Amino acid sequence: MNDKIKVAHLSIASNAALTLGKLAIGITMNSVSVISEAIHSGLDLIAALIAFFSVRESAKPADERHHYGHGKFENVAGITEAILILGAAVIIIHNAYPKLFGRTEIHSLDMGAAVMGISAVVNFLVSRKLFNVGRRTDSPALEADAWHLLTDVYTSLGVLAGIVAIKITGLTIIDPLIAIGVSLLIFNAAIRLIRNSMQSILDARLPEADERVIKEVLNKYSPEFVEFHKLRTRKAGSQRYVDLHLVVPGHMLINKAHNICDQIEEEISDRLSGIHVLIHAEPCALNCSDCRQTAAGKSNSVSCEILDKNKLLGGKPGNK
Template sequence: MNEKTKVARLSIASNTILTLGKLGIGISMNSVSVISEAIHSGLDLLAAILSFLSVRESAKPADERHQYGHGKFENLASIIEALLILAAAGMIIYNAYPKLFRSAEVHALGLGTVVMGISAAVNFFVSRKLMQVARKTESPALAADAWHLRTDVYTSLGVLAGIVAIKLTGLTIIDPIIAIAVALLIVKAGIDLIRDSMHSILDVNLPEEDEGIIRDILREHSSSFVEFHKLRTRKAGSQRYVDLHLVVPSEWAINKVHTLCDHIEADIKARLKGALVLIHTEPCAMQCRECSQADEEKKRSIKCEPVQGAPTTCRFGPEK
């Protein structure tokens, strides 16, 4: 069992216990805010199950039907988890809104305080562990699960504050107000998750920092090719995809071009975890005499400028 699967199972176990505990205590207290937290934890449980299934599926190697791998299963799971969060928020508001206009007694405030405190502590520990593994493995499904639980920490603390406020003031209207505030926090978390996951589903390019690393690596090898263009990047799950066109001297043998591409690919993979690199090579169309006349020693001695765009003179000819 790999690290991602282990931590996903931990999330399932903790959410199962918290959901059952909150639901039983919320019903006994007649507290809509505690019941709303039980609903939230129930959706977190479903999200944890989806996260577990998606990380297990995404770990499978590419096959005949999924030739680019299974990374996007994690992005799909993140979107489904976010939609479940929004559904939970709607249910909470639906149940809490009528209680703004009619009072309802809330019982066993001390018990509610205990369960909310335990919930916040457990979810903080599990969400921190999930986030550590998500960052290490760049797993969007685990990151979504971690944010669910981190939101649950904040909302549990909010409900805890509401219970204390009711105990001090006797104003039961605080209960539905807290529940609606919880729902609004959940809505924000859901929208953020959908936005982030859609970037990968729609093949948005890698962050500027990642593309900058790729361009820096190409500049390091710039003395060995004429120019590059059509750099394209995208991400699926934790996998990065990079493809580009590389222009090389037309006189070069295929094995020499292949070796150059191997070196570039190896450098990109070393600095961008999970990168899959595809390089399409093209012969230089300028067909300069200097290319065929230059010897290997002189080619290595030429100091090249950053290369983007067609060169005005052949950089592989004899030094003047």
């Protein structure tokens, strides 16, 4: 959590400096594309503040009101950030559109090029830091903030290219065209952020790679049980949740079944960070030879056709 707070502070500081710098240069130049970049950075600053407060809130433990913790605060933050940058895109288009039909004087092109170049470099470095920490801690809020800054890198480079083109050609219409292009990139980033955050809000299943890890662990312990079913997964912020039913031989002692569940839970937790596993053990209702051998203390090898079929992970439950 200290790493998440530190990198959130870094994002706030860099965005504040870049917003003020771009706004001052944009007003001096009378450039709508540079001012649009200042607006974009201003929204990134607000997004960085939201990310900071959300990671701090999501770190709080479960309480009487939030039994499953506060992880979804980060998902709400991601949606809020996306809505903010959608608003920025609308403002940029509103300001740029009238300038498509009238020539405007643009000053201090060299100064504008310098601030755009500095902005691209700073945002690239900060976004990489945010991505590294966000992915390591599985933080949707930090990853959303990183995407904002990476988008800012692309748009800053676009504006820089526009300034160079204006200096070479003298065509000032390039300025509003670049601004509108910036807004389209912002729209794309916002829609992606909303889609990713909504999946967690609506309890979408974990990614296929995560579920593959869970099934690999279950397969490793498959000689100890009959089969599993009702595997369900979801995510809240950086926290993952898994629950499933584990069918064990009918005469297996309760403490042995409990130990198997503990081993499975522990290994899944070792391989996937921030995961909460809940396993419901239930007895196999079929009085097959495998269950009788287990009760007699013999080997737990499968010896009937029904169990051979049910040993396939995710197959039909043995007690149905």
